[in-house]
Amino acid sequence: MVTDRNGADAGERLFNFSPGPAVLPLGVLEEIRRDMLCLPGVGSSILEISHRSPAFDAILDETRTALARLLDVPDTHEILFLQGGANLQFSMIPMNLLRGRDEPADYVVTGTWGAGAAKQAALEGKVATAWDGKSTNYDHLPSQDELALSPQAAYVHLTSNETIQGVQFKEMPDTGDRPLVCDASSDFLSRPINVSKMGLLYACAQKNAGIAGVTVVIIRKDLLERSAKSLPAMLSYREHAEKDSRANTPPVFAIYVLGLVCRWIRDTFGDLEQLAAHNARKAALLYDELDASNGFYSGHAAPACRSDMNVTFRMPTEALDDAFIAEAAEQGLVDLRGHRSVGGIRASIYNAMPLEGVEKLRDFMTAFRQARSGSTEAAGGSS
Numbered sequence: 371m372v373t374d375r376n377g378a379d380a381g382e383r384l385f386n387f388s389p390g391p392a393v394l395p396l397g398v399l400e401e402i403r404r405d406m407l408c409l410p411g412v413g414s415s416i417l418e419i420s421h422r423s424p425a426f427d428a429i430l431d432e433t434r435t436a437l438a439r440l441l442d443v444p445d446t447h448e449i450l451f452l453q454g455g456a457n458l459q460f461s462m463i464p465m466n467l468l469r470g471r472d473e474p475a476d477y478v479v480t481g482t483w484g485a486g487a488a489k490q491a492a493l494e495g496k497v498a499t500a501w502d503g504k505s506t507n508y509d510h511l512p513s514q515d516e517l518a519l520s521p522q523a524a525y526v527h528l529t530s531n532e533t534i535q536g537v538q539f540k541e542m543p544d545t546g547d548r549p550l551v552c553d554a555s556s557d558f559l560s561r562p563i564n565v566s567k568m569g570l571l572y573a574c575a576q577k578n579a580g581i582a583g584v585t586v587v588i589i590r591k592d593l594l595e596r597s598a599k600s601l602p603a604m605l606s607y608r609e610h611a612e613k614d615s616r617a618n619t620p621p622v623f624a625i626y627v628l629g630l631v632c633r634w635i636r637d638t639f640g641d642l643e644q645l646a647a648h649n650a651r652k653a654a655l656l657y658d659e660l661d662a663s664n665g666f667y668s669g670h671a672a673p674a675c676r677s678d679m680n681v682t683f684r685m686p687t688e689a690l691d692d693a694f695i696a697e698a699a700e701q702g703l704v705d706l707r708g709h710r711s712v713g714g715i716r717a718s719i720y721n722a723m724p725l726e727g728v729e730k731l732r733d734f735m736t737a738f739r740q741a742r743s744g745s746t747e748a749a750g751g752s753s
């Protein structure tokens with residue numbers, strides 16, 4: 371018997387453009403529901419087993435192996451599963467890699483998240499700004515020769531995709547011998563990334579890779595030596611590596627979901643190259659509509675820096691932005707309001723947003739523009 375409280379089905383799902391936590395693949399949700407009461411062959415659910423049980427050993431192992439395969443993680447790097455979100459990494463990175471050193475850490479500040487990371491690092495040690503896009507509200511990214519890198523920087527930190535502004539590095543800058551530290555929270559697993567070039571790559575899972583609760587840190591093993599013995603154990607990369615990400619109870623359920631998402635990527639797309647091409651096709655549908663709109667929609671990001679994950683734009687008036695958001699919601703296209711620091715619209719179209727959802731949004735954008743542009747009366751009256 372299906373009751374109305376637990377009988378909601380996939381047909382009632384809206385197209386959810388939330389910036390995070392964000393849409394998950396339907397197949398993953400179905401698998402979670404199917405195995406919710408009992409993992410096959412285990413006799414208990416994922417919520418009820420020890421983090422030191424053979425069943426969870428297998429899940430942790432599979433998840434790590436799947437990540438290593440998808441991202442081509444070399445043996446020189448260690449994969450850690452931590453908690454505290456990307457925000458805790460803003461502090462753990464300088465605690466482990468900067469504290470007590472004379473040389474500064476260089477921060478490339480390309481948006482809200484990069485600025486937040488630099489602010490926390492300054493509490494731990496010397497921080498130098500390699501570039502800052504604040505004066506143009508972070509609408510573009512630096513070229514290689516605009517970066518002012520310190521000769522002996524402890525590391526260089528950047529944000530591969532600024533979730534709020536919608537700017538994304540297409541290629542990672544060259545930082546020479548300085549370890550590159552990358553916040554990939556909002557484009558993790560959305561495209562290939564050369565991990566062998568990274569000192570440390572980190573990402574919370576709730577944008578592209580699963581649910582809130584687990585943060586993946588991929589660190590070059592020699593950098594583990596920098597973790598001072600005096601650090602609290604839970605804040606030390608070295609300690610987490612030595613304890614195989616089980617210094618305490620890890621976020622068991624979040625790691626399980628991350629493993630399912632990795633498997634979904636492999637089964638659906640094969641590899642990250644294919645997934646990146648799919649993501650680029652989705653983003654192009656929306657950017658083509660911006661470019662064809664004669665300025666009715668204006669993108670926040672400079673075209674060369676446009677994100678394939680978060681598409682940010684606005685209309686000539688805030689009243690139009692509000693009308694757009696309200697009318698889109700009536701058509702089942704939800705959570706499109708831009709962050710208050712940028713305004714306008716933000717469509718987050720992570721891995722799990724189906725092509726169909728993006729097409730529906732594109733069609734809505736075309737219809738909305740045709741109905742409103744050229745008519746100042748309509749533009750002024752959003753009610």
Ligand SMILES: *Cc1c(COP(=O)(O)O)cnc(C)c1O
Nearest residue numbers: 455456457483533553555556574
């Ligand atoms: C969401 C996000 C964060 C913050 O993640 P939390 O898990 O909430 O700490 C940091 N950086 C980027 C790029 C993000 O998109």
